[in-house]
Amino acid sequence: MLSSFLIIKFLLAIAVFAISLGVAAYATYGERKVAAFMQDRIGPDRAGPFGLLQPIADGVKMFMKEDFVPANSNKFLFVLGPSIAMTTALMTAVVVPWASPVNGVALQVTDINIGLLYVFGVVSIGVYGIMIGGWASNNKYSLLGALRASSQMISYEIAMGLSLISIVMITGTMSLGKIVEQQSLGYWNVFLQPLAFLIFLICSFAETNRAPFDLPECETELVGGYHTEYSSMKLGFYLFSEYVNMFNSGAIMASLFFGGYNLPFASYFAQMVGQNWILSLIQFLFFFGKILFFIFLFMWVRWTLPRFRYDQLMTLGWKILLPLSILNIVATGIFMYMSGQIQ
Amino acid sequence: MISQYLFYFLSFVSVMSALMVVFSKNPVYSVLFLILTFFSIAGHYFLLNAQFLGMVHIIVYAGAIMVLFLYVIMMLNLNKEDEPGTTTMSKIAATISGGILMLVLVAATRSVHGMESPVADSSQIGSIENLGKVLFAENGFLLPFEISSILFLASMVGAVFLSKKEIR
Amino acid sequence: MQLTNRSKQVSNTEMTFSESLYLPAILNGMAITFKHMFKKEATVRFPDQDRPIAPVYRGQHVLKRDENGAERCTACGLCAVACPAEAITMEAAERKKGEETLYREEKYAAVYEINMLRCIFCGLCEEACPKEAIFLTDRIVSAEDLREDFIYGKSKLVEDTQHRVDVTRRQTEEVLEFKHDKSKYHNQTHEDGKDIIHPWKH
Numbered sequence: 001m002l003s004s005f006l007i008i009k010f011l012l013a014i015a016v017f018a019i020s021l022g023v024a025a026y027a028t029y030g031e032r033k034v035a036a037f038m039q040d041r042i043g044p045d046r047a048g049p050f051g052l053l054q055p056i057a058d059g060v061k062m063f064m065k066e067d068f069v070p071a072n073s074n075k076f077l078f079v080l081g082p083s084i085a086m087t088t089a090l091m092t093a094v095v096v097p098w099a100s101p102v103n104g105v106a107l108q109v110t111d112i113n114i115g116l117l118y119v120f121g122v123v124s125i126g127v128y129g130i131m132i133g134g135w136a137s138n139n140k141y142s143l144l145g146a147l148r149a150s151s152q153m154i155s156y157e158i159a160m161g162l163s164l165i166s167i168v169m170i171t172g173t174m175s176l177g178k179i180v181e182q183q184s185l186g187y188w189n190v191f192l193q194p195l196a197f198l199i200f201l202i203c204s205f206a207e208t209n210r211a212p213f214d215l216p217e218c219e220t221e222l223v224g225g226y227h228t229e230y231s232s233m234k235l236g237f238y239l240f241s242e243y244v245n246m247f248n249s250g251a252i253m254a255s256l257f258f259g260g261y262n263l264p265f266a267s268y269f270a271q272m273v274g275q276n277w278i279l280s281l282i283q284f285l286f287f288f289g290k291i292l293f294f295i296f297l298f299m300w301v302r303w304t305l306p307r308f309r310y311d312q313l314m315t316l317g318w319k320i321l322l323p324l325s326i327l328n329i330v331a332t333g334i335f336m337y338m339s340g341q342i343q
Numbered sequence: 344m345i346s347q348y349l350f351y352f353l354s355f356v357s358v359m360s361a362l363m364v365v366f367s368k369n370p371v372y373s374v375l376f377l378i379l380t381f382f383s384i385a386g387h388y389f390l391l392n393a394q395f396l397g398m399v400h401i402i403v404y405a406g407a408i409m410v411l412f413l414y415v416i417m418m419l420n421l422n423k424e425d426e427p428g429t430t431t432m433s434k435i436a437a438t439i440s441g442g443i444l445m446l447v448l449v450a451a452t453r454s455v456h457g458m459e460s461p462v463a464d465s466s467q468i469g470s471i472e473n474l475g476k477v478l479f480a481e482n483g484f485l486l487p488f489e490i491s492s493i494l495f496l497a498s499m500v501g502a503v504f505l506s507k508k509e510i511r
Numbered sequence: 512m513q514l515t516n517r518s519k520q521v522s523n524t525e526m527t528f529s530e531s532l533y534l535p536a537i538l539n540g541m542a543i544t545f546k547h548m549f550k551k552e553a554t555v556r557f558p559d560q561d562r563p564i565a566p567v568y569r570g571q572h573v574l575k576r577d578e579n580g581a582e583r584c585t586a587c588g589l590c591a592v593a594c595p596a597e598a599i600t601m602e603a604a605e606r607k608k609g610e611e612t613l614y615r616e617e618k619y620a621a622v623y624e625i626n627m628l629r630c631i632f633c634g635l636c637e638e639a640c641p642k643e644a645i646f647l648t649d650r651i652v653s654a655e656d657l658r659e660d661f662i663y664g665k666s667k668l669v670e671d672t673q674h675r676v677d678v679t680r681r682q683t684e685e686v687l688e689f690k691h692d693k694s695k696y697h698n699q700t701h702e703d704g705k706d707i708i709h710p711w712k713h
Binding site (some may be wrong): 077112113114117118120121123124125127128131132135143146147150151153154157174 | 371375378394395398399401402405406407410411413414417418470471472
């Protein structure tokens with residue numbers, strides 16, 4: 001029993017790895033296509049039909065490039081940086097529930113009762129990848145990028161965490177599996193906590209270092225930011241981890257605020273199809289669609305909004321989002337007290 | 344059985360990395376070893392079924408405080424050239440204070456031999472629900488908890504006040 | 512001066528509350544970019560697909576041959592004089608016995624070079640040419656690695672007898688009308704070669 005459990009979990013973990021890497025690979029292609037379409041261009045269309053083999057071509061290119069290490073850099077930390085970035089990016093997805101259980105097996109690698117805290121822990125470690133890499137490059141642009149990244153990520157982590165406290169308050173649990181399950185019965189959390197969703201969305205843009213908060217790597221000021229000195233697959237790891245992070249934050253947002261794998265009117269569907277693997281498959285596809293929508297949203301915003309100035313970034317994080325999220329917690333508490341959910 | 348091996352491994356890692364914090368020449372390495380120490384200590388928390396505590400430990404110490412440490416050390420750009428020389432007086436003072444700390448620790452550990460194993464039988468003993476009940480409902484830790492949070496708030500206000508340059 | 516109706520008066524007045532939220536402006540911007548996703552792309556896939564060009568497009572030059580395949584250029588140097596960019600250089604030579612099939616005139620250009628990096632494709636050389644020897648075509652000057660390779664000699668400029676370059680589109684109505692004037696020597700073709708009027712024999 002234990003070994004079969006372990007095998008299933010192992011296979012699930014492999015599947016989650018493969019899905020997040022595959023989605024990230026095609027997100028690079030999607031990014032270029034979306035950017036092209038928004039700018040009335042075509043985008044990559046040479047490799048394969050509609051350029052669908054472009055990620056493979058990019059990967060081959062990345063592997064074939066010279067693996068350059070700057071002369072006065074710290075060799076060990078220089079390698080450690082991208083490894084940490086990639087590892088932490090791939091660690092987040094294990095707590096995400098992918099569909100309702102099939103034959104009593106939860107389609108989730110692990111449902112720990114502190115799932116949300118786990119996500120935060122992993123995200124907070126992720127900044128080390130950028131910091132160590134930026135410092136070890138022995139380059140002022142890299143260092144500036146690393147410093148920007150660390151202060152930005154710490155600042156926005158706070159507002160992000162506080163925005164989720166209201167979700168924890170109304171659901172009463174930190175397990176992602178339970179939060180998603182609760183939404184199958186009632187409303188999606190985004191209708192109950194729109195402000196928390198907005199704050200979380202903005203913070204996740206900042207946490208993934210994406211535009212309009214891509215100051216750690218803004219090419220107009222810092223050449224390439226923290227990955228200026230990186231080349232070959234080490235650079236690939238940094239760029240790739242950004243897309244994996246996008247996928248993860250899409251998955252987290254979908255499960256926390258948009259009902260996770262739940263379809264709209266989930267109970268009707270459950271009655272129609274019955275609780276079997278077909279329902280789970282539909283749920284999985286629906287969840288996947290939600291994640292893809294969020295990835296598209298990330299790209300959409302990137303190709304629409306200009307980059308923030310650094311003081312604007314800090315003002316937004318500390319003076320607007322942080323008080324707003326605290327206000328949201330207080331308001332949620334008052335509302336719950338008035339409606340008699342707490343005494 | 345597995346947890347015992349894990350305990351030995353984590354203890355080894357935490358002691359070794361704690362020593363490396365002190366002995367490594369490069370301050371950045373020191374910080375990184377300190378982060379490793381925090382991780383292994385968080386591992387100990389997990390072994391003791393205190394998942395919440397372990398996770399918060401990682402988030403707060405490894406994820407936030409040490410990032411700031413690393414930030415400051417990267418900004419300082421400490422080289423061998425501008426390292427301040429240590430006087431004999433400060434060496435003596437360091438030895439004495441370290442020795443006193445050692446004495447206290449030895450005295451403290453001598454008196455705990457009768458303590459029972461802290462490993463709880465239930466894996467849910469350190470869960471967030473139980474922790475919340477212990478803190479806020481059953482044992483009446485609510486008041487000390489709130490007072491400590493006010494203490495934190497006061498220290499935050501103090502830090503903001505100190506960092507303001509023009510106080511008139 | 513107002514050039515378009517889309518210009519807006521910039522003001523430094525305090526933002527209203529809804530403006531300071533920025534969200535309406537952001538959503539507006541996102542709506543604009545989303546609309547652009549469905550617009551027709553402006554890209555021309557160049558090597559596969561040629562960009563439509565005007566009928567009088569001025570591209571790479573050609574030195575024409577006449578119907579016999581003899582070079583029309585007589586190295587008079589008028590094109591070089593007309594050239595505002597001083598891109599054209601040439602060296603004249605005298606036609607030897609037995610070279611009548613190669614060169615139409617008794618004097619010909621032994622060396623004829625156009626520096627394509629200097630050329631501004633104004634077409635003044637074409638206008639200056641009394642022999643209808645040089646024309647600008649709809650061909651595009653290809654990219655090269657070295658600056659020297661942009662100096663086009665006769666090997667690149669003179670048209671191949673097998674693959675004639677069509678310049679009829681460059682020949683405006685005035686030119687075509689002018690070509691009917693057979694009293695002009697250079698308008699005479701091989702068919703009416705018997706009674707070629709050599710100007711210097713008058």
